[in-house]
Amino acid sequence: MNHYDVVIIGGGPGGYNAAIHAGQRGLKVACIEGRGTLGGTCLNVGCIPSKSLLHASELYEAATGEAFKKLGIEVNPTLNLSQMMAQKAESVTGLTKGIEFLFRKYKAEWIKGWGRLAGPGKVIVTDAAGVETELSARDIIIATGSEPTPLPGVTIDNTRILDSTGALSLSEVPRHLVVIGAGVIGLELGSVWRRLGAQVTVVEFLDHVAHGTDLEAGKTLHRSLSRQGMQFRLGSKVTSALPTDTGVTLTVEPAAGGEAELIEADYVLVSIGRRPVTKGLGLETVGLEVDKRGVLPNKGHRTAAEGIWVIGDVTSGPMLAHKAEDEAGVCVERIVGKKSELNYNLIPNVIYTQPELASVGKTEEQLKQEGRVYKVGKFPFSANSRAKVNHETDGFAKVLADERTDEILGVHLVGPSVSEMIAEYCVAMEFAASAEDVALTCHPHPTRSEALRQAAMAVGGHTTQA
Template sequence: MSNYDVVVIGGGPGGYNAAIRAGQLGLKVACVEGRDTLGGTCLNVGCMPSKALLHASELYEAAVGPEFAKLGIEVKSTLNLAQMMKQKDESVTTLTKGIEFLFRKNKAEWIKGWGRIDGPGRVVVKAADGSEQVLTAKDIVIATGSEPTPLPGVNIDNKRILDSTGALALPEVPKHLVVVGAGVIGLELGSVWRRLGSEVTVVEYLDRICPGLDLKTGKTFQRSLAKQGFNFKLGSKVSSATSTDTGVTLEIEPAAGGEKESLKADYVLVAIGRRPFTQGLGLETVGITPDKRGMLENQKHRSGVPGIWIIGDVTSGPMLAHKAEDEAIACIEQIVGKAGEVNYALIPSVIYTKPEVATVGKTEEQLKAEGRAYKVGKFPFAGNSRAKINHESEGFVKVLADERTDEVLGVHLVGPSVSELIGEYCVAMEFSASAEDIALTCHPHPTRSEALRQAAMNVDGWAMQA
């Protein structure tokens, strides 16, 4: 039996950041993770490998398409898919080894195995060889993350019918890839394979893609993807899928009811969302029961049981790595008596397609529903010097500000590198900045960031570059 101040169950972005912060604050901490590497879904089979393939596929498309030729670069390019996957795996390995280094640096101990709670203050860890050890701690942090949501009637085998993990490791470029679900994961992975040569069809139950997006932003984004070659079947549902050694046949019908149709594909990616992972966690030994969505309820990361804390995908809020990291910091700081807080109103969201999409704060639809009077400032990247000379002028910046106080309430971006640009507004909104504050702040020229300023100027109608 080993005793700790804190035991963290799960080594993903929530868990490993909790362990690192605990070590920094002088706590004796153990992080229980059963994978062969730290980093959870995000580093191993999620955010990071998908970004590696998005980057590589974007460069490939630029080389084989008209983009390089337009710039005066003439090349003859061929796809080496095996090498593309190899560099992706090497990048992931570098990152996961980096987490191990940070654990050593901050005196956080990695206990390899699968953890389950065995009553208050006790965690049993089962190693790969079947042996078990007991850890005791005053505080236990549940950070077990999430798993892909299954689709009734569709058996995911990761041969022809894939989840996101399988779609990151295909041995060939599909002639036709069907993506079930028009959310972030499906559109990002669909983008990878479309750039590499696949025909991509997206089947979505709702009548729009990425339903959490600001309506105008979502429509602009969908038009861009359609122009690139995405096929969309919105308001449709998959009732069954039959796979063979060579492909898949899907039965699709209108979500509102109607005549079925068959759709054939080489591969199918099921990406209808994720659900909390709590299987075998021993929650019943401490009287914790998931809610009807499978989530573990908490109040400022505290469960209803003293000494048990909950963070990340396993609980409410957006299933995002940076949200889990913020919760990890706040949770551990509360454990040591600090005032840890997470501002859930200002957690940004990004879609890493081309163009990228990035948002933070309220949408127009939310403000209308609240009855809050607001102003809109909008600026197109077509009016931005850097975007124009880089031939990446698609998209816009949209700023929503309170009509009376001018406080920035929401920001919605579609365009080049907006995943990097959104951080400026996250900081500004954390300090309750007004649109005028941004409008009067000098930005370097020529940069894409100037579009942020121009949109803020336009809240009061004085954008100068368009």
């Protein structure tokens, strides 16, 4: 039996970061991952490859549409989809190799195979050949992540009916892509294929897109994507999808009930959410059970079983790579006996469409529900000089602050590169900054980030640029 201080089941953003943290603290650590590369869903078939295609498709649309012509650049580009996919794969490979390097640097061992609990302090690893190895550890971290949630009546085959993995690897541009679900994955991947020439129809059960975001921000994003040519069927549900060799026939009904209609597509992307991966983990061997949502409960990352911890998508909280990364550090710190905390109220959320949507803290809807009295400061990107000269004027910056103390309670951005700018407010809110603190902070001109300052100034009623 091989003994370790810490054994981690899962090599995604939570697992591999936990392994690196443990190695840095001098612990003997092993990370079990059965995929051929480290990095989990995020790096291999999620966050990273989708951003590669989002970037490439943005450039392609700029070159083939009016954007380049408006700037006085005349070109006649053609799409080489196979090369676009190849550079995506190259980027992913480079990053996964980077994680392997960090494992070697910090003496974290990668054990290739699939892990399952086998009683207190024990883990069985089954490799690709079916050979089993038993490990023991003082502490075990479960970081098995999540998988796409299936939709009743729709069978994913990744030929015509795709999950997010399949939608990242198409060998042709769809003529008509139907996206089921107007969340992060659906909007991002729908944007990719629309830019590359597909007709895209998004079918969403709710009456708005981007569920969980500030409603005003979500509506602004919806309008912008609609203007770009993405079609939306809100308040609708797909009850069946019948694939053929050349396409898919979908049955779509009003969510509230009513007459069904048929929609023809050549590909369908199912993106209604994700669920924790716990099947075959051997939870019963240590007396653990998932809750009604399939989530492994935790208290300070500890499960109810002694010496077993849980982080990332498999447990409570938003299913975000950066949330899993932060939990990894906090969890390892607690394992070595140090006090460490993660502020779950200040985990930013981003949708990488064009424009982007980024937010942190409370939405207006949440503040109203809590009965919190607040002030609103808004500033449109149409009044921001850098956004204007770049022809990126869709969206706004919105700051919500306590009416009495002026403390910033929530920030919601829709606009260009806001994924990079939201961190300014994450830092400010970690220090319990007031809107006035940001309003009095000098920002470089001309930059898009000036919109953040102007929105803070608007809380106090003294915007200078709009």
